[in-house]
Amino acid sequence: MTDAAAPPLLDVRDLRVTLATAHGPVAAVRDVSFTLARGETLGLIGESGSGKSITALALMGLLPERAGVQGRILLDGQDLAALDDAAMCRVRGARIGMVFQEPMTALNPLHTIGHQIAEPLRLHKGLGMAAARAEALRLMERVQLPQAARRLDAYPHQLSGGQRQRVVIAIALACGPQVLIADEPTTALDATIQREVLSLIAGLVAEDGMGLLLISHDLGVMAASVQRLMVMYGGTVVEQGPAEALFLHRAHPYTRGLFEARPRLGLRNGAERRTLRLPALPGRVPELHLLPPGCPFNDRCAWAIDDCRQALPPRLSVAPGHDARCIRLHEVNA
Numbered sequence: 001m002t003d004a005a006a007p008p009l010l011d012v013r014d015l016r017v018t019l020a021t022a023h024g025p026v027a028a029v030r031d032v033s034f035t036l037a038r039g040e041t042l043g044l045i046g047e048s049g050s051g052k053s054i055t056a057l058a059l060m061g062l063l064p065e066r067a068g069v070q071g072r073i074l075l076d077g078q079d080l081a082a083l084d085d086a087a088m089c090r091v092r093g094a095r096i097g098m099v100f101q102e103p104m105t106a107l108n109p110l111h112t113i114g115h116q117i118a119e120p121l122r123l124h125k126g127l128g129m130a131a132a133r134a135e136a137l138r139l140m141e142r143v144q145l146p147q148a149a150r151r152l153d154a155y156p157h158q159l160s161g162g163q164r165q166r167v168v169i170a171i172a173l174a175c176g177p178q179v180l181i182a183d184e185p186t187t188a189l190d191a192t193i194q195r196e197v198l199s200l201i202a203g204l205v206a207e208d209g210m211g212l213l214l215i216s217h218d219l220g221v222m223a224a225s226v227q228r229l230m231v232m233y234g235g236t237v238v239e240q241g242p243a244e245a246l247f248l249h250r251a252h253p254y255t256r257g258l259f260e261a262r263p264r265l266g267l268r269n270g271a272e273r274r275t276l277r278l279p280a281l282p283g284r285v286p287e288l289h290l291l292p293p294g295c296p297f298n299d300r301c302a303w304a305i306d307d308c309r310q311a312l313p314p315r316l317s318v319a320p321g322h323d324a325r326c327i328r329l330h331e332v333n334a
């Protein structure tokens, strides 16, 4: 449960990330504000290229070189955006853990699993060799890695994809972070393993009372996993609200398109699925320098009018705690 009186664990205000590209500096993330409470699970969804990973990397202080960050990233009141590299290095791993999409790239092929889980414990917690190894074993058991004791000295290539992702989760959890960011943590895994890894993450987050930011382009993953949901497009959050309310009442034309572009949730009949797969999202996410002015979705939106090209729409209220950036909200939802 969240405590309304306590300040949020994570409070992101007006985050803007500018990336250096071949077309000059362009904003990959803009006007992004959200909070994450202790024990809360928050989803970030959107098509590939909408700015989800750049948002996560900004929180972790892991943006590409020559990237610029503006705005505030308050973790327990401390502004991470203002920290230098050394200070951010102490936060990363210790207070914010991250699980990446592709476990093989997150792991070092030259070091054993046990060594890689023990490393943050030695670095951030100052544990000695033996204590760190014992704790690594405990973490491997915690992420339900089969035959953990034997696997301490195994190398990443000796594990399956699902097992490797469990190791990445163990590393992310090693120092008991307050926030866990999972960026498409199951995309590289097959469907059965996906469910296992998601339920593992959900269980660990609940046990430790961490805040979870779960990133995915898969609505099915989100439906089962988060309390609150943000929908991202063109580097900004176009709609956010309680997951259940948002699933029932999709207010922004982009959210509607995104939901209709896949089979309806809960329908099992194959024929029904096919007829419901609507071509609801024409076109694709443009490259950053080609995003239109105003509402980033205006060039793909059936509701767009001239005013949509003037300025980024403000967050308009749909219901308490639920808002959408669309100046035609009332017409769209009439």
Ligand code: ADP
Binding pocket: 019, 020, 021, 028, 046, 047, 048, 049, 050, 051, 052, 053, 054, 055, 064, 286, 287, 288
């Ligand atoms: P998502 O995670 O939602 O799929 P990303 O956050 O990875 O999207 O990317 C958002 C946009 O930023 C995309 O247009 C992508 O091409 C661009 N981008 C990502 N990384 C870089 C980079 N290092 N340099 C320039 N542009 C980048």
Ligand code: MG
Binding pocket: 052, 053, 054, 183, 184
């Ligand atoms: Mg991504």
